[in-house]
Amino acid sequence: MTQMIGTPSDSDRAAEVRNALVDKLCVTGMITSLEVERAFRAVPRHLFVPEGTSLEVAYNSDDSVAIKWAADGVIISSISAPFIQARMIEQAGLGLGMSVIEIGSSGYNAALLAEIVGPSGRVISVDIDPEVTERARALLEATGYTDRVTVILTDAEDGVAELGDRVDAILVTAGAWDLSPAWLAQLAEDGRIVVPLRMNGITRSIGFRRDGDHLVSTSAEVCGFVPMQGAGAHDERVFLLPDGHGRHVRLRFDANPPQDLDLLDGVLATPRTEVWSEVTIRNGVSFADLHLWFACFLPGFCRLAADEGTDLAAERKSWFPFGTVQDDSFAYPAVRPALDGAGVEFGGRAYGPYGEAAATVLVEQIQAWDRQARGGPAPTFAYWPTGTDRPPAGEGTAALAKTHGLVSISWPVAG
Structure with missing residues (x-):
C-alpha cells in the first residue's frame, strides 16, 4: 500500500x-x-x-x-x-x-x-x-x-x-549551457565546481577542478536537469517538420543549426530509407556514451521529438531522439532485433531525396564509436575560458564553443 x-x-x-x-x-x-x-x-x-x-x-x-x-x-x-x-x-x-x-x-x-x-x-x-x-x-x-x-x-x-x-x-x-565567469571568480584556487553542462543538447554532471588557467574534469555522470533561467538561459532553435496531417516532428538544435532548413519542407512525405551498421549490443547494456559521441562528431546533430499520431511516434521504441540534417534530408538512429533476440543492431533511418546518404553518415559515426571508443576509458572534459590558450585538439577530441569559453571533450582510444 x-x-x-x-x-x-x-x-x-x-x-x-x-x-x-x-x-x-x-x-x-x-x-x-x-x-x-x-x-x-x-x-x-x-x-x-x-x-x-x-x-x-x-x-x-x-x-x-x-x-x-x-x-x-x-x-x-x-x-x-x-x-x-x-x-x-x-x-x-x-x-x-x-x-x-x-x-x-x-x-x-x-x-x-x-x-x-x-x-x-x-x-x-x-x-x-x-x-x-x-x-x-x-x-x-x-x-x-x-x-x-x-x-x-x-x-x-x-x-x-x-x-x-x-x-x-x-x-x-x-541545467547550464555555459559556465559564468562570476562562478569561476568566486571559486577558490583549489576549489571544485559541479555543473550539469549541456553540450550540443546532451547533459552530463561534470566535476571540474582548476588546472592553471582552465578547468579539467574529475568525474562525469549522466543526468538531466531543469534548464537554467535568467541571464544564463540558452534557448534551442526548433524546426517543425509537418507530416501533412497537422502533426509535426520537431528538430531541436542546441547551437548553429544548418543553413537552409527550408529544404526539409515536405521531407516526411518522401519514402523512408534504412541503413544498418552491423554494430550490436545486448539488452540492458547502457550506451549513453554513443549519444555524447553523436553530439561531438555527428554533423548536423539535433534532438528529435515526434507528435503523437506521426509515423515516428508509432515506432517510438525502435528509435532514439537524436538526428542529423544533411541538406534536404535527415536521419535518426534506430535499432532492430539481433543476437537471437537478446540484443539489437544499431542503424539509421532517414527521409529525403538523399536519405540513404544521411543515414550512412549516421551509421559511420556508430561504427566509429564502436571502433574507437566503445568499452574504453570514459571521455574527459575541459573548460577553457575566453582568453586562455587551448592546445590543438588531437584525434578523438571535440571542441564546442560557448559564450564565455570553450568545452573540449576527449575520447581516449579503446585499447
Whole structure:
C-alpha cells in the first residue's frame, strides 16, 4: 500500500523508507563516502517535497519531484532525484568546515550540504525565483537548518555579491549551457565546481577542478536537469517538420543549426530509407556514451521529438531522439532485433531525396564509436575560458564553443 505523507505513522515509516533508499544508493555506488551517507540518513527528504507526495515517490532513488510549473505545464523547478544529488555531492568532495554555493534552491539539497560541512562550514543557496527561495527558507526553518544555510534571491549568473571570500565548491543544480565567469571568480584556487553542462543538447554532471588557467574534469555522470533561467538561459532553435496531417516532428538544435532548413519542407512525405551498421549490443547494456559521441562528431546533430499520431511516434521504441540534417534530408538512429533476440543492431533511418546518404553518415559515426571508443576509458572534459590558450585538439577530441569559453571533450582510444 502506498503511504501518503500526513498520516500518524509518518515518522517511523519515513525513517524506514529513507534508510532503504540510502542502503540502495550505497550498494549501487551512488554514495561512496561516510559523510554523504550520514547526511542522507539525517535529512528528512519527505518534508521538502510538495504536500500529498507519497513516501515511495519522495524516496525513490530515480525520481525527481516537481515543485513549480510554468503556465504551459513545463516544470521550471524541482527537487532532483536522490541518485544524482548523491553523485553531485560526492563529485564536489566536500568536508567539514568547507564553504559551498548551491545554485538552484529546493531546500533539501542545501540541508544535505549543511550536514556534510557541519556547523563550522558555510552553505549559500541562491535562486532567481522569489517563490522558490521563500519556499526553501520556510522548509529549512521548519526542519532546523535556517541557521546553517543562507538563502539568497539573485541571478547567479552575476555571482553572489554577499559572498565576500571565495568558496571551496560550487554546485549548480540547474541545467547550464555555459559556465559564468562570476562562478569561476568566486571559486577558490583549489576549489571544485559541479555543473550539469549541456553540450550540443546532451547533459552530463561534470566535476571540474582548476588546472592553471582552465578547468579539467574529475568525474562525469549522466543526468538531466531543469534548464537554467535568467541571464544564463540558452534557448534551442526548433524546426517543425509537418507530416501533412497537422502533426509535426520537431528538430531541436542546441547551437548553429544548418543553413537552409527550408529544404526539409515536405521531407516526411518522401519514402523512408534504412541503413544498418552491423554494430550490436545486448539488452540492458547502457550506451549513453554513443549519444555524447553523436553530439561531438555527428554533423548536423539535433534532438528529435515526434507528435503523437506521426509515423515516428508509432515506432517510438525502435528509435532514439537524436538526428542529423544533411541538406534536404535527415536521419535518426534506430535499432532492430539481433543476437537471437537478446540484443539489437544499431542503424539509421532517414527521409529525403538523399536519405540513404544521411543515414550512412549516421551509421559511420556508430561504427566509429564502436571502433574507437566503445568499452574504453570514459571521455574527459575541459573548460577553457575566453582568453586562455587551448592546445590543438588531437584525434578523438571535440571542441564546442560557448559564450564565455570553450568545452573540449576527449575520447581516449579503446585499447
